[in-house]
Amino acid sequence: MSATTGPVVRGTVPTARRRSWHLGDALIPVLAALAFIYLLVPIVYTVAFSFNDAGKSNLVWRGFTWKNWQNPCGAPQVCEAFRNSLSVGVVATLIATVIGTLLALALARFAFRGRPAVNLLVFLPMSTPEVVLGAALLAQFLSLRVQLGFWTVVAAHVMFCISFVVVTVKARVAGLDPALEEAAADLYASPFQAFWRVTFPLLLPGIAAAALLSFSLSFDDFIITNFNSGSFTTFPKFVYVSATRGIPPQANVIGSFMFVAALAIVLVAQLVSHARGKRRAG
Amino acid sequence: MPEVTTPALELMSVTKSFGSFLAVDDLDLTIPAGSFFALLGPSGCGKTTTLRMVAGLEQPTSGTVCIGGRDVTGDRAHRRPVNTVFQSYALFPHLTIADNVAFGLRRRRQHDVDAKVKEALDLVELGHLGERKPTQLSGGQAQRVALARAIVNRPELLLLDEPLGALDLKLRRQMQLELKRIQTEVGLTFVHVTHDQEEAMTMADTVAVMNKGKIEQMGPPEELYSRPHTAFVANFLGQSNLAPGQVVGREGDLLLVTVGGATVKVPVDRAVATTGSVLVGVRPEKIGLLIEGQEPSPNHNVVGPGIVTDVSFTGVSTQYQVEVEHLGTFGVFSQNLLGGATVTLGTKVRLAWSQEFTFGLDGDQDAAEGAADLDAEP
Ligand SMILES: Nc1ncnc2c1ncn2[C@@H]1O[C@H](COP(=O)(O)OP(=O)(O)OP(=O)(O)O)[C@@H](O)[C@H]1O
Ligand SMILES: [Mg+2]
Numbered sequence: 001m002s003a004t005t006g007p008v009v010r011g012t013v014p015t016a017r018r019r020s021w022h023l024g025d026a027l028i029p030v031l032a033a034l035a036f037i038y039l040l041v042p043i044v045y046t047v048a049f050s051f052n053d054a055g056k057s058n059l060v061w062r063g064f065t066w067k068n069w070q071n072p073c074g075a076p077q078v079c080e081a082f083r084n085s086l087s088v089g090v091v092a093t094l095i096a097t098v099i100g101t102l103l104a105l106a107l108a109r110f111a112f113r114g115r116p117a118v119n120l121l122v123f124l125p126m127s128t129p130e131v132v133l134g135a136a137l138l139a140q141f142l143s144l145r146v147q148l149g150f151w152t153v154v155a156a157h158v159m160f161c162i163s164f165v166v167v168t169v170k171a172r173v174a175g176l177d178p179a180l181e182e183a184a185a186d187l188y189a190s191p192f193q194a195f196w197r198v199t200f201p202l203l204l205p206g207i208a209a210a211a212l213l214s215f216s217l218s219f220d221d222f223i224i225t226n227f228n229s230g231s232f233t234t235f236p237k238f239v240y241v242s243a244t245r246g247i248p249p250q251a252n253v254i255g256s257f258m259f260v261a262a263l264a265i266v267l268v269a270q271l272v273s274h275a276r277g278k279r280r281a282g
Numbered sequence: 283m284p285e286v287t288t289p290a291l292e293l294m295s296v297t298k299s300f301g302s303f304l305a306v307d308d309l310d311l312t313i314p315a316g317s318f319f320a321l322l323g324p325s326g327c328g329k330t331t332t333l334r335m336v337a338g339l340e341q342p343t344s345g346t347v348c349i350g351g352r353d354v355t356g357d358r359a360h361r362r363p364v365n366t367v368f369q370s371y372a373l374f375p376h377l378t379i380a381d382n383v384a385f386g387l388r389r390r391r392q393h394d395v396d397a398k399v400k401e402a403l404d405l406v407e408l409g410h411l412g413e414r415k416p417t418q419l420s421g422g423q424a425q426r427v428a429l430a431r432a433i434v435n436r437p438e439l440l441l442l443d444e445p446l447g448a449l450d451l452k453l454r455r456q457m458q459l460e461l462k463r464i465q466t467e468v469g470l471t472f473v474h475v476t477h478d479q480e481e482a483m484t485m486a487d488t489v490a491v492m493n494k495g496k497i498e499q500m501g502p503p504e505e506l507y508s509r510p511h512t513a514f515v516a517n518f519l520g521q522s523n524l525a526p527g528q529v530v531g532r533e534g535d536l537l538l539v540t541v542g543g544a545t546v547k548v549p550v551d552r553a554v555a556t557t558g559s560v561l562v563g564v565r566p567e568k569i570g571l572l573i574e575g576q577e578p579s580p581n582h583n584v585v586g587p588g589i590v591t592d593v594s595f596t597g598v599s600t601q602y603q604v605e606v607e608h609l610g611t612f613g614v615f616s617q618n619l620l621g622g623a624t625v626t627l628g629t630k631v632r633l634a635w636s637q638e639f640t641f642g643l644d645g646d647q648d649a650a651e652g653a654a655d656l657d658a659e660p
Pocket of ligand 2: 330443
């Protein structure tokens with residue numbers, strides 16, 4: 001530090017700051033804070049009312065209680081719906097991730113007839129309105145006389161999840177240096193070993209991201225599910241149906257729980273990648 | 283016992299076409315076991331394609347590839363006793379350096395993997411970096427890891443595709459010596475691809491000069507340099523002065539050729555063509571300048587006079603450009619034994635060189651083929 005430059009710096013900075021002061025400087029943080037509050041209100045409401053000592057409906061605050069959290073399955077059907085959503089989510093994610101990953105590899109690696117068409121068609125479920133998709137699927141199921149229930153919901157979810165998996169994984173495959181697989185083959189790895197030891201580990205972050213996305217899309221879906229589930233109830237459907245006669249606070253418990261779980265996954269992923277980065281640097 | 287060693291690599295009329303484009307054109311090549319072989323050629327001449335066909339990463343359109351006497355043309359890459367150091371290194375980013383080096387050993391279920399990995403890393407002087415990931419290496423270190431990863435398998439043939447291309451000049455020279463040392467130490471057959479003629483000449487026992495999918499000439503570096511067979515080789519490997527002439531007669535072992543107004547003598551065994559039109563060639567460092575009144579030594583060829591149009595001092599030597607009427611510009615390198623330039627710009631000089639350093643090429647080719655043309659590159 002030099003003693004001669006100190007006062008000069010200290011003298012110039014406030015002047016510069018005073019000159020460039022604008023209304024916008026104060027307005028932007030305020031607006032940002034308002035937008036943020038706006039975004040958070042529904043979440044805060046959900047979490048807060050999961051602690052409400054609710055009576056018949058959970059619309060007005062009647063006092064704090066742990067009761068709902070201690071007994072989240074207290075309301076009729078809420079846990080069954082939750083379990084249904086979980087199993088649909090897991091099964092649909094598994095199927096969509098496997099098929100989507102294979103499709104992405106095929107699209108990125110092999111030039112086959114009709115590849116441009118497949119590339120385009122894969123986007124269709126993402127861009128078609130959900131109501132249309134749901135109604136069209138229902139028509140198919142009805143004309144094939146398939147019993148609506150768990151498997152029709154899974155089939156519907158697999159359909160729209162695959163698109164997202166393909167798009168996510170394909171980006172990852174495109175970023176992969178083809179020389180790596182050649183190097184593996186050059187080092188005596190059979191095509192299967194090359195895939196398992198080199199390609200797959202390098203695609204894994206992309207595949208995991210795709211799976212998480214699939215699960216959350218599936219868990220969240222209401223419109224397509226509502227068309228194709230018959231009497232089978234998922235969590236979003238349960239909430240929608242019970243809205244007419246009052247949503248039980250247990251629904252808020254499960255909603256808050258999902259929110260916290262999602263946050264935890266993001267945090268853990270961040271921590272892991274941070275720790276990896278640190279180990280690499282050290 | 284008679285020494286009958288099977289060659290490490292044999293290519294028999296190997297051709298590779300991409301659509302209608304011939305990348306490798308009816309190539310024949312034999313590489314003896316234990317040699318350091320360099321494949322030298324300009325960008326796009328088919329060097330990488332040739333290596334990839336040897337490694338099994340590309341299937342030849344026709345022809346046969348034999349490694350260690352065995353026909354491997356139909357074998358896939360992982361079944362060939364060959365390892366490659368890729369131009370981009372292609373280290374596995376998710377594995378540590380040690381696991382990268384162990385990859386080939388583990389695929390073949392070898393024993394003592396750890397000991398072998400350590401030995402290989404020590405050989406390239408990176409024993410202390412085994413636990414790092416490839417992203418934490420410098421270019422030179424990554425290059426050495428790629429080398430260790432290939433060498434540890436003791437392949438019958440090690441293929442190196444411009445492994446020094448990404449390094450700066452100083453590191454490059456250092457790695458050239460290192461590679462040469464390692465090759466001598468482990469005694470494997472190296473096939474080194476490069477477009478740097480100096481690199482090929484300093485490292486290899488045998489150099490093959492490749493152009494447009496064909497091998498133009500193959501032999502020890504000194505022979506390629508002193509007796510090039512084509513204008514392309516003469517220009518690509520160092521620099522050459524090539525002047526068109528006509529064979530007019532013969533005098534014992536010497537051809538008489540008229541060049542411009544002068545008659546020069548070319549040893550018959552250094553001439554590719556012995557009749558009709560030829561290109562007479564001489565390397566720039568073999569030429570001496572004769573000023574007014576100086577007479578050539580006996581057995582020297584003389585052309586000129588010409589005018590000195592450029593003098594540039596490079597420290598060790600001085601390079602002159604001499605414009606000779608009807609013949610064009612000659613380059614002359616003279617060692618600065620006396621401290622600096624001995625002839626000034628604009629001086630009228632004659633050019634003289636010993637007959638034994640003259641070579642003769644077929645006259646039907648472009649004298650500038652293969653020359654580094656700084657102006658007209660597309
Ligand atoms: N997969 C391919 N499809 C079509 N053309 C190809 C393919 N691979 C190579 N080529 C062409 O074959 C020619 C030879 O390519 P190659 O990679 O063997 O050149 P190279 O001698 O290794 O050049 P460089 O020194 O630039 O690496 C080039 O003209 C290239 O464009
Ligand atoms: Mg190449």
